[in-house]
Amino acid sequence: MTLSKPVANDVHAPNPNTDEIRQQLPLVSVRNLKVAYNEDAVVLDGVDLELFPGEMVALLGSSGSGKSTLMKSLTGFAPVSGGEARVVGFDLKNLQRGQLRDVRASVGQVFQQFNLVGRLSVLTNVLTGALHNAGPLNLVGGFTSAHRKRALELLDRVGIAHKAKDQARTLSGGQQQRVAIARALMQSPKLILADEPVASLDPKMSHSVLELLQQIAREDGIPVLVSLHVLPLALQHSDRIIGLRHGEVLVSAPTRQLDAAALQPLYEHDAEEGDADGALAA
Numbered sequence: 001m002t003l004s005k006p007v008a009n010d011v012h013a014p015n016p017n018t019d020e021i022r023q024q025l026p027l028v029s030v031r032n033l034k035v036a037y038n039e040d041a042v043v044l045d046g047v048d049l050e051l052f053p054g055e056m057v058a059l060l061g062s063s064g065s066g067k068s069t070l071m072k073s074l075t076g077f078a079p080v081s082g083g084e085a086r087v088v089g090f091d092l093k094n095l096q097r098g099q100l101r102d103v104r105a106s107v108g109q110v111f112q113q114f115n116l117v118g119r120l121s122v123l124t125n126v127l128t129g130a131l132h133n134a135g136p137l138n139l140v141g142g143f144t145s146a147h148r149k150r151a152l153e154l155l156d157r158v159g160i161a162h163k164a165k166d167q168a169r170t171l172s173g174g175q176q177q178r179v180a181i182a183r184a185l186m187q188s189p190k191l192i193l194a195d196e197p198v199a200s201l202d203p204k205m206s207h208s209v210l211e212l213l214q215q216i217a218r219e220d221g222i223p224v225l226v227s228l229h230v231l232p233l234a235l236q237h238s239d240r241i242i243g244l245r246h247g248e249v250l251v252s253a254p255t256r257q258l259d260a261a262a263l264q265p266l267y268e269h270d271a272e273e274g275d276a277d278g279a280l281a282a
């Protein structure tokens, strides 16, 4: 079932290129996806998902609905047990030797806990993004001056070039997430997956990090799939929303057609589990 509700006053700023986007080929095309860890653990069933160049898509659903599993399945960290999954030009069900590495090199990932190496400098953390494409390199000595120049440009782009020499662990959460985003960009990704990237940040930082991701989607023309558990953030910072409920897609619509009431069914009966309140908080 797909829920979508027209909204009279369109307060969102839709991606100006939405119509053009749909005429391009999707970077991710998932049909009838099933993910089962074993016979008793079918986590996703019948999931359809397409991601187009330049769009920011929010993935919603209460805890345990399958958001992280869906993201993991796109990079082969969760099994594609049924259906079809094409990601950045590869058929995940028929990968040739070495192609899984190519898929992962093309997908930039951003995580809730940033996953930086705290004792290393901000610059070195960004440089490690280049390792995906470069084969084995000496972590400190093996980067070229071109790598360093690019890493510094990316730090400038995410607004923290002045922190390049600092140890990553000395930065605030919002700054660390910007480093993680610069590291993902260092891969020259064709797709970015961000799993709860603002769950550890305060509201102001959350907005600015999501704005940055949305800007990257538009400027670089790559899809960004971002899981969120705070509805107002999703409504404000996405072009489209996919809502999961118990491993199935319950909502799939352009964000400008949705409001909090239309998304409520994603969290129904969760109140006693203490989940809905958090999701609906501003």
Ligand SMILES: Nc1ncnc2c1ncn2[C@@H]1O[C@H](COP(=O)(O)OP(=O)(O)O)[C@@H](O)[C@H]1O
Pocket (backbone or CB within 6 Å): 037, 041, 043, 061, 062, 063, 064, 065, 066, 067, 068, 069, 070
């Ligand atoms: N490796 C695994 N083996 C078995 N079950 C798993 C595994 N990973 C996740 N699950 C189950 O899959 C369901 C969805 O989890 P997850 O994708 O983490 O949801 P979300 O990110 O929406 O909170 C949960 O019931 C979880 O227990």
Ligand SMILES: [Mg+2]
Pocket (backbone or CB within 6 Å): 067, 068, 069, 195
């Ligand atoms: Mg999760």
